[in-house]
Each structure stands twice: as C-alpha cells, then as structure tokens.
Amino acid sequence: MEFVITEGEGKSRMRISGRLDTLNSEKFEKRIQELLPLTKDLEIDCANLEYISSSGLRCFLFLLKSAQESKHTVTLVNMTAPIKEVFDITGFSSMFNII
Secondary structure, eight states: OEEEEEEOSSEEEEEEEEEESTTTHHHHHHHHHHHGGGOSEEEEEEEEEEEEOHHHHHHHHHHHHHHHHTTOEEEEESOOHHHHHHHHHHTGGGTSEEO
C-alpha cells in the first residue's frame, strides 16, 4: 500500500495504490488522522486501489465518520469496477460521494 498526497487551497488529494487490507489498514487510518485537520475537502483517488478487504472498508467508515465530525467533505474518484462493486454490495456507495 502506498499513499501519495497533494495539497492545495483547502483541498487535499490522496492517491491510494495497492491493497487496503488487514496488513496496512492501520497505516491508512493514521494518514487520515494526520491529513484531515489540514484540509477542508479530501479527495481519495482509488484508480490504483487493487483490493479492499473488510478491514479496508472499516477504514473508509472511519474516514467518513471522522470527516463528518469535523465538517469535512470526502469524495472518492476513479474507482475501478471491482472496487465499486464491493462498495455497491456492502452499501458503502450510498454513504460516499463517488465520482
């Protein structure tokens, strides 16, 4: 799992590459905790997200809850069909703004 973060005026973009699973979900949550206080709007680029486990979904739930509590917006972009299918099946698609 690799994260590349770019920041602009009140907006940050995080590109995720690789697998989001039990082995690296803690790393993802830590990056979110570091990033959210620094930005108003967060965009997560999922184009290179290859796999997401239930632990990875829990991370996205943590992200959503943290963002809502701090009045931030989260947008998921460039989601591949297999990852989008996981979000659809689990109902996560209805919780996130997905472009």
